[in-house]
Amino acid sequence: MGADFLEGVVDRDWAVGVPGMDWTVAQTVAHVGNCLMWYAIDMAAGVGGLHTADVEVRPATPPAELVATLRTFGAVLGSVLATAPPDARGWHPWGEADVAGFAAMGSIESIVHAHDASRALGVPFEPPADLVAKVLRRLFPEAPVDTDPWQTLLWATGRQPLGDLARRGEWTWHSAPLP
Numbered sequence: 001m002g003a004d005f006l007e008g009v010v011d012r013d014w015a016v017g018v019p020g021m022d023w024t025v026a027q028t029v030a031h032v033g034n035c036l037m038w039y040a041i042d043m044a045a046g047v048g049g050l051h052t053a054d055v056e057v058r059p060a061t062p063p064a065e066l067v068a069t070l071r072t073f074g075a076v077l078g079s080v081l082a083t084a085p086p087d088a089r090g091w092h093p094w095g096e097a098d099v100a101g102f103a104a105m106g107s108i109e110s111i112v113h114a115h116d117a118s119r120a121l122g123v124p125f126e127p128p129a130d131l132v133a134k135v136l137r138r139l140f141p142e143a144p145v146d147t148d149p150w151q152t153l154l155w156a157t158g159r160q161p162l163g164d165l166a167r168r169g170e171w172t173w174h175s176a177p178l179p
Contacts, residue, residue, distance in 0.1 A: 002032065002110035003070045005125050006117060010063035018120040020159075025117045026059040029066045033057035035109040036073035039102045040080040042090040049091030070110070077106050095176035104138040105175065107131060112157050126150060139173035 006029060014026040023031065037055045044050075057069055081099045089096045097105065111127040118125035133149040140156040147162060155162035158171050 002114035002127070003067050003074065005114045005123075006063070006070070007067045009117070009121050009123055010067060012063075012121045012123075014063045014066075014117075016120050018116045021116060024059065025120050026061075026063065026066065028113050028116050028120075029063075029070065030057040030059040030061070032109045032113045033066065033069045033073050036070065036077050036106050039090075039092075039106050040073070040077040042092060043077075043080050043084055043088065043097070043099070043102050045090065047089050047091055047096050074106065074110070077102070089177075092175040094172045095174065097175040098177040100138055101175050101177065104135045105173070107135045108139060108153070108157070108173070111135070112153070112159070115154065115159070138178065139175075141174055141178060 012025075014029070015024050017024055018028055021028065034055050034057050037057075041050050041053070041055070057066070057073075059066075061069070081103055084099050086099070089098055090102060092101070092105070095101075111132065114125050114127070127150070129149060132153050136143055136149050136153045136156065140153070143152050143156050144162065144165070151160070152162055154160045155165060155168065156171065156173075158168040161167045
């Protein structure tokens with residue numbers, strides 16, 4: 001997924017800025033690492049959340065080590081989700097999430113920010129269509145269903161317009177369990 005793509009571009013300049021963002025590629029990848037670890041912590045802590053610790057992936061870390069961090073934190077998140085009871089919920093500012101919600105949030109961070117890095121580095125990236133469709137339906141149930149899922153996910157996350165739909169400025173995803 002995102003880590004596989006990023007592993008293939010570790011020899012590039014990760015200090016370059018991501019178009020339309022205030023982050024470099026390295027800062028963007030560090031953000032993904034932070035998210036993956038926080039999602040694991042938030043799920044394990046439950047609905048009250050855990051607000052006593054800081055997680056900070058250092059963007060000055062060499063690219064290959066940032067990719068290793070993503071893989072490691074992704075494995076931690078996967079382990080937490082795999083061992084959580086079916087009715088478990090964890091804190092997120094956009095709604096208490098279930099296992100499927102945190103899995104989708106970890107996936108979306110990885111694939112959308114890999115796309116951001118790809119734009120900055122000038123290297124094409126497109127994630128697996130089945131994963132995109134699942135993430136889109138889980139986190140953006142209001143999104144159009146008659147459009148290309150990848151293009152729709154990029155629209156839903158404010159990265160581009162979609163047909164007649166303008167680029168979204170403010171957006172959130174649906175973290176809470178779906179009915």
